[in-house]
Amino acid sequence: MAVYKRTYKAYDGALTPAWSRFLILPRSAYGYVMQSKFLVAFRMACFFYPLGCALFIYLAHNLSILKAMNFQGAQFLQVNANFFRYFCAFQGSLAVLLTAFVGPSLVAPDVANNALPLYFYRPFSRAEYVLGKMSLLLGMLSIITWIPGLLLFLIQWSLAGSAWMQENSFIAWGIFIGLLVWDVILCLIALALSAWIKWRIAAGGAILAVFFAGAGFGAALNSIVRTQYGSLLDLRQVIGLIFSQLFRDDTAPPVPVANAWTALAVCAAVCLWLLAKRVRPFEVVK
Amino acid sequence: MTKLWLAQVASVMRLELKKSFFARRGLWIYLLAFGPALLYLIHAIDVTRDHEHRQALLKSHPVETSTLQLIEPRMPEEKVLALVGEPYQRDTFRFGRRQLATFTRLHYTDGDSDYSIGIVNGVVARIDRQDRCNVEKDSAIFATVFQFFYLRLAVFFGCVGIFMNLFRGEMLDKSLHFYLLAPMRREVLLAGKYFAGLFAAVVIFTLGTALQIAALSWHFEPGQVAAYMHATGWSDIASYLGVTALACAGYGSIFLAAGLVFKNPIIPATAVMLWEGINLFLPAALKKISVIYYLQALCPTVAAPESDINPLLRLLISSAEPPAAWLALTGLAVVTLIVLAVAGLRARQLEINYGTE
Amino acid sequence: MSGVSIGEGRVTFDNVSRFYGEVLGVNRVTLAIPPGITSLVGPNGSGKTTLMNLMTGLVRPTRGEIRVLGIPPDDSEPLGRTVGYSTQFDAFPRGLTGFQVVASFLRLFGYDQTTCGRLAGAAIERLRMTDAADRKVAAYSKGMRQRIKLALAIAHDPQVLVLDEPLNGLDPLVRAETIALFRELAAQGKHVIVSSHVLHEVDQISDQVILLSNGYVVAEGQIQGVRGEIQEQPMQVLIRTNRSSALASRLFEFDHVVEARLEEGGAAVLIKTRDSGRFYRALNQLALDGIDIEGVMPVDDNVNSVYEYLIGGEGSR
Numbered sequence: 005m006a007v008y009k010r011t012y013k014a015y016d017g018a019l020t021p022a023w024s025r026f027l028i029l030p031r032s033a034y035g036y037v038m039q040s041k042f043l044v045a046f047r048m049a050c051f052f053y054p055l056g057c058a059l060f061i062y063l064a065h066n067l068s069i070l071k072a073m074n075f076q077g078a079q080f081l082q083v084n085a086n087f088f089r090y091f092c093a094f095q096g097s098l099a100v101l102l103t104a105f106v107g108p109s110l111v112a113p114d115v116a117n118n119a120l121p122l123y124f125y126r127p128f129s130r131a132e133y134v135l136g137k138m139s140l141l142l143g144m145l146s147i148i149t150w151i152p153g154l155l156l157f158l159i160q161w162s163l164a165g166s167a168w169m170q171e172n173s174f175i176a177w178g179i180f181i182g183l184l185v186w187d188v189i190l191c192l193i194a195l196a197l198s199a200w201i202k203w204r205i206a207a208g209g210a211i212l213a214v215f216f217a218g219a220g221f222g223a224a225l226n227s228i229v230r231t232q233y234g235s236l237l238d239l240r241q242v243i244g245l246i247f248s249q250l251f252r253d254d255t256a257p258p259v260p261v262a263n264a265w266t267a268l269a270v271c272a273a274v275c276l277w278l279l280a281k282r283v284r285p286f287e288v289v290k
Numbered sequence: 291m292t293k294l295w296l297a298q299v300a301s302v303m304r305l306e307l308k309k310s311f312f313a314r315r316g317l318w319i320y321l322l323a324f325g326p327a328l329l330y331l332i333h334a335i336d337v338t339r340d341h342e343h344r345q346a347l348l349k350s351h352p353v354e355t356s357t358l359q360l361i362e363p364r365m366p367e368e369k370v371l372a373l374v375g376e377p378y379q380r381d382t383f384r385f386g387r388r389q390l391a392t393f394t395r396l397h398y399t400d401g402d403s404d405y406s407i408g409i410v411n412g413v414v415a416r417i418d419r420q421d422r423c424n425v426e427k428d429s430a431i432f433a434t435v436f437q438f439f440y441l442r443l444a445v446f447f448g449c450v451g452i453f454m455n456l457f458r459g460e461m462l463d464k465s466l467h468f469y470l471l472a473p474m475r476r477e478v479l480l481a482g483k484y485f486a487g488l489f490a491a492v493v494i495f496t497l498g499t500a501l502q503i504a505a506l507s508w509h510f511e512p513g514q515v516a517a518y519m520h521a522t523g524w525s526d527i528a529s530y531l532g533v534t535a536l537a538c539a540g541y542g543s544i545f546l547a548a549g550l551v552f553k554n555p556i557i558p559a560t561a562v563m564l565w566e567g568i569n570l571f572l573p574a575a576l577k578k579i580s581v582i583y584y585l586q587a588l589c590p591t592v593a594a595p596e597s598d599i600n601p602l603l604r605l606l607i608s609s610a611e612p613p614a615a616w617l618a619l620t621g622l623a624v625v626t627l628i629v630l631a632v633a634g635l636r637a638r639q640l641e642i643n644y645g646t647e
Numbered sequence: 648m649s650g651v652s653i654g655e656g657r658v659t660f661d662n663v664s665r666f667y668g669e670v671l672g673v674n675r676v677t678l679a680i681p682p683g684i685t686s687l688v689g690p691n692g693s694g695k696t697t698l699m700n701l702m703t704g705l706v707r708p709t710r711g712e713i714r715v716l717g718i719p720p721d722d723s724e725p726l727g728r729t730v731g732y733s734t735q736f737d738a739f740p741r742g743l744t745g746f747q748v749v750a751s752f753l754r755l756f757g758y759d760q761t762t763c764g765r766l767a768g769a770a771i772e773r774l775r776m777t778d779a780a781d782r783k784v785a786a787y788s789k790g791m792r793q794r795i796k797l798a799l800a801i802a803h804d805p806q807v808l809v810l811d812e813p814l815n816g817l818d819p820l821v822r823a824e825t826i827a828l829f830r831e832l833a834a835q836g837k838h839v840i841v842s843s844h845v846l847h848e849v850d851q852i853s854d855q856v857i858l859l860s861n862g863y864v865v866a867e868g869q870i871q872g873v874r875g876e877i878q879e880q881p882m883q884v885l886i887r888t889n890r891s892s893a894l895a896s897r898l899f900e901f902d903h904v905v906e907a908r909l910e911e912g913g914a915a916v917l918i919k920t921r922d923s924g925r926f927y928r929a930l931n932q933l934a935l936d937g938i939d940i941e942g943v944m945p946v947d948d949n950v951n952s953v954y955e956y957l958i959g960g961e962g963s964r
Contacts, residue, residue, distance in 0.1 A: 042557060104556060203462055205454070206315065208556035213318075213447050216563065220443035221325060224435045228329045229336070294757040301754035305740050313741070465738035467705055472755035473727025638721075642705040643667070644736065 026128060029136030030143065037106055037140070046105065047148070050098045054152035057091055058159055065163040083160050085251040088175050091156065092247055095149045096186050097240070100215050106144060107194025108207035110137045111283065116202040124285030134279055138191045145190060150183035178250035186243050189268055192275035199282040215239060232258040236267040243268070295478050302469070302482025303489070310452055310490035315459075319451045322444040323498035326435060330505035337423055337509040341402075344422075348401040351378040355400040361407060365414045367394070370407060374398055377407075425510060425518045429526070432506055433591035436499070436530060441537050441585055442566065445495050449541035450559050452491050456483040457640075458549035464644045476637040484546055484630065491538035499534045503527055526590040533588045536622055540581035543626045547633035550640065584622040587612035656716060657681055658702055658807060658838060663711030665697055671862040672697035676711070678857065678867060680840060684833045686849040687842040688954060689859030695842040696735060698859070699809050702840075703732040715807055716838075728756065731800035735811040737792050739784045745795045746771060746780040749802050756803055770802035771795075775824065789816035797825065807838040814848060826852050846951045856950055860958045870950055880947075880956045881905050881919035884926065887942040891916045894938050901929050917946070 020028075037043060063070060064081040114120050123133055157176050161169045194211055201207040218237050225234030235241045235258055245257050245264035257264075310316065353374045361370055377396040384392050394409040408416040460466035469479050507515050515523075548558040566582045577583050586592075592612070613621065658680040665672035673694040687695040700706040701713055704720035718725045739748050749767035750760075758766065771780045774794040779787065784795060793816045800808055810829075814822050829852055833839050843849050849856060850870070858866040888894050895907040895916050903926060906919040920926040934940050946952075 101560060104560065108556075203315070203459070205458065205462075205554055205556055206451075208554070209447070209450055209454075209559065210318075212556065212560060212563075213322075217322060217443045217447050220439040224326055224439040225329055227431050227435050228326070228333050230333075297757045298755055301751070301757075304754070305751055309741060463738050463741075464736045465740060467732075467734055467736060468738075468740060468752065469755070470705055470723070471703060471727060471730075471732050471734075472752060473724045474755055475724060639707070641707060642700060 022127070026132035026136040027139070029133065030140035033110065033137065033140045037109055037144075040105075043105055046102065047144070050095070050102065050148040051152070053091070053094050053098075054148075054156060057087075057156050060087075061156060061160050061163065083164070085172065085175055085178070085253075088153065088157065088179055089247055089251045089253070091153055092149075092179060092183055093244065095153065096183065096243060099145045099149050099183075099187060099190055100212075100240070102145060102148065103141065103190040103194045104208045104211040106141055107190075107211055108198050108201075108204035110141065111195055111198040112202055112204040112207050115199060115282070116204075120283065121285050130280075130283050130285075134195060134283060138195055141191045141194060142187055145187040146184075149187055150180050153179035153183060174250070174252060178247065182243065182247050182250045185246065185268065189239065189243075189271060189275075192272050192279075196275035196278040196282075199279055233263075235259055236263060239268075239271065295475070295481075298472075298474050298478050299482040299485060302474075302479060303486040306456065306483055306486030307490060309455075310486055311494075313455070316451055316455070319448045319494060322448050323494045324501060326440060326444065327498055327501035327505050330502050331508070334505050334509040341422060341509070344399045344404070345401050347378045347399050351376065351398070353398055353400060355403075358398055358400055358405050361405075361414060361417060363414050363417065367396075367409045367412050367414070370396065370409075370414060423509070425507075425514055428506055429518075429591065432502070433589065436502075437586060437589055440495075440499070440502075441533070442582060444498070445491075445534065445537045446541055446563065446566070448495060449491055449538060449545050450555075453484075453487045453542045453545035454549040454555045454559070456487050456546060456549060457637075458553075458555055461642075461644060467642050470640070470642060476640060477634045480546070480550075480630070480634055480637045484542065484633075487546065488539055488542050491542055492535045495538055496531045496534045499530050500527075503530065522590065529588060529590040533585050536588065536619075537581065537585050540585070540622055540626050543629040543633070544581070547629050547636065550633050550636045578621055579625065581622065581625065584613065584618040584625070587618035588615055657714075658716065658840070659714045660698075660701070661712045663701060663708045663713055665701060665706060666709050672706075673701070673859070674862045676864050678864060680838060680857075681855070682833070682836050682838050683854035684829055684839045684841060684852050686853040686856045686950070687840065687859060688844070688846070688849055688856055688950060690958060692861075693859040693958075694862040695859055696811055697862075698857075699732065699734075699811050699840070699842060702807075703730055703809055705732075705734075728803065729805055730807045730809060731803065731805035732809045733793075733796040733800040733811060733813050737789075737796075739792075739795070741785070743784060744781050745776060745784055745787065745791070745798075748784055748795060749798050752799050753802055766802050766804075767798075770798040773801065773828065774798045775821065790818060790821065793817055794821070794825075801828075801832070805837075808832060808840065810839065810841045812842055812844070814843060814845065822848075846949075846954060850950045853950070856953070858954065858957055865957045866953065870948060870953060881921050882923045882926070882945065883947045883952075884918045884920065884923075885910065885915055885944045885946050886918060886930070886940060887911075887915045887944075888938060888940050889914075890938055894933065894940075897933055897938070898929070901925070 060081065061083050064083050067081070070081075114123065120133075124130070128136075154176060157179060193214055197210045197214070198204070198207045201210055219240060222234040222237035222241065225237065226232060227234075235245075242264045245259065245261050246268070247253075248255065248257060249261040357374050360373060377398050379395075379397040381395040381397075382392055383394075392411070393415075396407040396409065398405040398407070402422045404420040406418040406420070407414055408418070457466065460469075470476075472479075507518075510518075544562055545555065545559065548555040548562075552558050566580055569577055569580050569583055572580075612618070658678075660676045660678040663676045664674045671694075676694075676698065687698060689695050697706065701708055702715055702720060704723055704726055707721070713720050715726060716729055718729055720726055740751065743751060746767055749770055750763045753763040753766050754760075768777075768780075771777055774797050776791065776794050776798060779791055784792065787795065793813065797810070797813055800810065808829075813829075814825060817825060826848070829839050829841065833854065841849075841852070853870065855867065855869050857864055886894060891909050891913050895909065895918075898904045898907055898916075898918055901920075903922040904918055904920050906917075908917045909915070910917045918926070930940070930943065947956075
């Protein structure tokens, strides 16, 4: 009998179901991410605006309080599609920053430490690995974007009544679909850059650069080449166009909304391609 | 002693320059620096081809500028055709429920400008003129792109890449001890690295600015360019190049310090970017603790932000009340020196702790 | 100052502690390292590298004071000229050849190009690396990188050499040459401070050892002296004689002898004694009394045994 057979006893306890095994990835990554006090503080700060919005909705439905306080501009307190659109734009911007802070810790350390082969020795597929890592960021982004957005919508519904809800149900869909699409795009960009840039600080910089430098480059393209299609390089503007469609804005968009959807699809496809090229169970030694 | 320090600064620079210019991880900086120049080049090629096309159209459909200017609103279509002849292109659109109403566009060119005459129900409804690019218009566009994209984003992120790499990058590569074991004051090391980064940033970004200007002026007639140069051209170019170099010095010092003080310099970089962005809304005393406040004052043209820019970018493009040029230069130098002094103090306390990176 | 006087010719630690947040690096270290070869020995995480980083100024003490031949490690200019450190880190400035690495390092000292070339060439030759000097360091094997690190450390002829596991990755021939180099440098009156986990090599080369465990110095000094101070572990001596049984029974008469065991088929006796001084005097007397003794060999006054006794199974490699 081989020595190891005499000394080694295989684990024979209960196993986690195969379908949910990948959830170990977000669980362990969450613990790592939350070690940062700054990140905890930042996530808390992300709820200030939704809290302010909730207060705004409450006041808009309780004008008597404002009148008692001699507030003159009560007529401007309107909770409509624009109100929720601004909410989406603001929380969407915070989501970009959260992505830049959290995203680089997802794949970059595994690539830098040649840990990917270790993952794939386990019963993990590449898709499960990506899904596992992505679910952490997607969860964190959802908590500050569409979840509070829908809660605000529910508050407004409860205060304004069913008639308002029937008339404005598109807002709920707009919040959910728009912000979910945005969160998924952010996750894909973060994962792709984190997989290609081993230095997580540089990966964080690259994520910010994609959004800010992309916006600037798009604006420069618009100015220099006298076009509007540079806006498609600015992902914030792209999602803004999609929000304008989802929130039924009548203003003519600078570029057709279909192009914005195409731009997001191209962005997602490029990110997936980058991930497929990089997240592999072997390392390339140069 | 000063001679030794200078020799040591030169030695550090020799080692760092290669890294700053040719590091693979820094290739994206060239994209930021030369991307706008590429856009200007594309524009120049487009304008040149467009001009050649118009000249060809003029030959086949000759028309005088003075004659085109005689066309007025509500003029019958027949009279227009009698005046300037057949257009080189005619577009007809039908609209209305039964498509009975028609809208016609007649296209003419005098070789420089395009004229589009809109005819509704047989009479001139509107006249659109698209002029060829001129130096003044393009200069204004350049000023906007330079201040709102090149300075605030390209140079900003470029300096993040170059200067943060000097210390933090070496920590990550586990090679910083090479310098710390040499008989060299930490301040001398800091100076050597800063000047190396500054040299690289200035060369890359001023070259980028120069290429943008060259590409911008490429499609103009030599006479137009000469006239512009004779007027304010040279001083404008010198200002833009100087502002670019000063931006590298200012942002460079900040990101060098950030790379020394913070383990994750992305957080301070984001904070600096937002700080620079909200400059307009800051009280006068706080405004002066920023780089963009002084840089904008030194730009030859005050650029206005575009009105349709998105909220995120709007945050970045707020402008500040400009100080006098001498004050701007002094202020920028003071901000840079204070930040470098802080970095020097931090460098003295610098320790090797690669394991926690 | 408590405990240690700051000697100009010594590397001194006075009640030095270093913590990495809540993690202990070294604690309350008081040492005075004389010239010669000194080995730092201890299991992983015992604080060897921290001690070396402290004396070369790469990290600062949380408490206490350090002097390297009278120079505080904060004073990087004189310290850099006095100390040469071969670190455990394998990274070098990118894109340089072995020669360029050493010459570039020397340029930081302010030497002119000719001097740098000469000194770099000499250091590289001393490590037998001349053939590979013009190749990029990135293409070097582990052993070659180790030798270039050693060349970097000795190139400016420092008075104190701090070498973190310098023999790692070297083949036997180069190992022997490198040990000879250390001996040569020590003979010149330099301090050669080496950390190593290859105990028999430490035994061969060290004039003195410093044993570290969990951040504390558990012993320091010449190995025999250290061994002698470990009272709770009886000293073991192997005696070869043709009258093993008689010798064993005579030795048992002494109260300091705790064990006598016949070895090598009766050709030798292994004695365990609590007092080596009295034991050797007794042995002399027995020899004079007519017991023919062919050889006497202490078997546990080496680093290995001392390590075993003081650090035990905590992590000895």
